[in-house]
Amino acid sequence: MSKPFDIDLGSLTGHAPPIGVVPSHLVEPGNRGTFFLETFGCQMNDHDSEKVAGVLLSRGYQQVESPEAAGLILYNTCSIREKAAQKVFSRLGEYRERQGEGKVIGVLGCVAQQEGEDIFERAPWVSLVCGSASYRKLPELIAQLEAGSQRVTGLETDTDETFETEMTRRDNPWRAYLTIIEGCDKACSYCVVPYTRGPERSRASGAILREVRQLAELGYSEVQLLGQTVNSYADPTPGKMRFAELLLAVAGVPGIRRVRFTTSHPSDFTRDIVEAIETETKICDHVHLPVQSGSTKVLRAMQRTYSREEYLAKIAMIRGAKRPIAITTDIIVGFPGESEPEFEETLSLLEEVKYDSLFSFKYSPRPNTPSLKMPDAIPEEEKSRRLALLQEKQREIQTARNGSLVGKTFEVLVSGKSRKENQWSGYTSSHRVVNFASREQELLGTYIQVRVTSATPNSLVGEHAV
Numbered sequence: 229m230s231k232p233f234d235i236d237l238g239s240l241t242g243h244a245p246p247i248g249v250v251p252s253h254l255v256e257p258g259n260r261g262t263f264f265l266e267t268f269g270c271q272m273n274d275h276d277s278e279k280v281a282g283v284l285l286s287r288g289y290q291q292v293e294s295p296e297a298a299g300l301i302l303y304n305t306c307s308i309r310e311k312a313a314q315k316v317f318s319r320l321g322e323y324r325e326r327q328g329e330g331k332v333i334g335v336l337g338c339v340a341q342q343e344g345e346d347i348f349e350r351a352p353w354v355s356l357v358c359g360s361a362s363y364r365k366l367p368e369l370i371a372q373l374e375a376g377s378q379r380v381t382g383l384e385t386d387t388d389e390t391f392e393t394e395m396t397r398r399d400n401p402w403r404a405y406l407t408i409i410e411g412c413d414k415a416c417s418y419c420v421v422p423y424t425r426g427p428e429r430s431r432a433s434g435a436i437l438r439e440v441r442q443l444a445e446l447g448y449s450e451v452q453l454l455g456q457t458v459n460s461y462a463d464p465t466p467g468k469m470r471f472a473e474l475l476l477a478v479a480g481v482p483g484i485r486r487v488r489f490t491t492s493h494p495s496d497f498t499r500d501i502v503e504a505i506e507t508e509t510k511i512c513d514h515v516h517l518p519v520q521s522g523s524t525k526v527l528r529a530m531q532r533t534y535s536r537e538e539y540l541a542k543i544a545m546i547r548g549a550k551r552p553i554a555i556t557t558d559i560i561v562g563f564p565g566e567s568e569p570e571f572e573e574t575l576s577l578l579e580e581v582k583y584d585s586l587f588s589f590k591y592s593p594r595p596n597t598p599s600l601k602m603p604d605a606i607p608e609e610e611k612s613r614r615l616a617l618l619q620e621k622q623r624e625i626q627t628a629r630n631g632s633l634v635g636k637t638f639e640v641l642v643s644g645k646s647r648k649e650n651q652w653s654g655y656t657s658s659h660r661v662v663n664f665a666s667r668e669q670e671l672l673g674t675y676i677q678v679r680v681t682s683a684t685p686n687s688l689v690g691e692h693a694v
């Protein structure tokens with residue numbers, strides 16, 4: 229199986245449709261040299277899957293579009309909320325019959341880390357369990373399977389290495405995701421990430437910049453730097469480049485037109501990041517700054533390391549920037565013990581900040597987290613009621629915010645073409661979706677000016693401004 233490195237670069241980078249996935253009719257069903265990879269979860273998980281696919285492709289495997297066609301079936305999933313974990317086990321049940329057909333089945337990601345070898349008990353037909361903190365071992369584990377091992381695991385979390393791959397197969401032809409920091413050293417009381425992804429490890433700034441230069445040469449114009457707490461980046465090399473300096477250095481790579489980063493932790497959000505956005509327009513005018521709750525008491529119980537007032541001081545700093553910066557957030561409703569007035573503090577925070585968009589979640593108790601044992605669980609129906617109220621308030625805010633942009637013109641990176649004639653879509657620097665009309669024939673991957681003609685709560689509508 230360990231063939232020379234002879235795969236087509238296009239298939240790794242997403243520049244060759246259909247992005248390296250071989251149609252089922254072209255492969256012998258169940259061929260040992262083929263893999264099917266299904267991903268469920270967050271952006272970090274999607275990007276991990278891109279790297280896993282890169283590792284397998286570089287070993288000579290072919291990626292196929294269905295489990296039926298594959299010899300190796302991999303399921304990569306997150307376990308941030310309970311539903312995700314349940315989904316893996318129901319999916320594994322479906323895969324059961326397939327193992328009888330000689331297929332190798334593997335579980336990757338946070339659920340693998342969390343459930344560990346128990347997965348073999350619950351689903352004895354699984355051969356590979358590899359947690360997200362151990363991906364650097366993946367090539368070795370795959371080699372063991374190729375050599376005939378029946379069960380292999382990668383479950384260490386005490387690694388101080390990051391998952392560097394020679395090649396990553398990227399699914400978006402214009403925007404490349406790049407993990408710059410893995411794991412998390414914070415200890416939010418509801419969160420599985422420190423447990424499933426291990427401690428914080430930052431990649432060397434030189435290696436990051438080398439990869440960005442390669443990406444630019446391959447034609448990517450936008451890079452998104454990823455990390456659970458991306459702004460806690462701590463360069464392990466003697467230069468000790470700060471996060472804001474890294475943003476500027478990435479923006480300085482010839483060919484790069486947009487730099488994004490997510491997710492920022494409020495406690496580590498410093499003025500120099502705002503200054504970098506002010507001085508370098510290639511750094512996108514968007515900050516995702518999860519607050520989780522508007523109540524200092526709940527934030528304390530969540531172990532979020534800041535109060536409502538401290539968070540609002542960071543918002544004031546961002547709002548004070550010389551150019552407008554969009555702000556988005558994450559919110560959890562129904563944390564154990566959250567009273568009605570405390571929930572209302574979250575609603576009033578929404579009013580005060582006027583977020584451009586948000587992700588909202590009902591609290592989900594997770595294994596191995598301190599909040600699991602906290603008293604005063606909020607009933608499911610009450611969590612649903614709070615979630616609906618929160619989303620309604622945010623809808624009103626977004627309607628007004630997007631409405632205020634009608635008549636303005638923005639630069640858009642065109643990333644989609646509708647089936648409807650002359651209809652396209654793309655993103656502004658502030659990460660708003662824009663659907664617009666243009667008579668041009670070839671716009672995908674280009675940057676154009678779009679004038680906003682109307683707005684909905686979740687997107688803008690416009691026309692190509694020539």
Ligand code: SAM
Binds near residue numbers: 420
């Ligand atoms: N590291 C980021 C941060 O500090 O905000 C986000 C990590 S997590 C992948 C994304 C979001 O999932 C969190 O911001 C939080 O809102 C949500 N989340 C995490 N654990 C959760 C839980 N147990 N129940 C509900 N939502 C949760």
Ligand code: SF4
Binds near residue numbers: 413
């Ligand atoms: Fe989880 Fe908190 Fe770390 Fe974010 S900062 S990954 S919410 S522990």
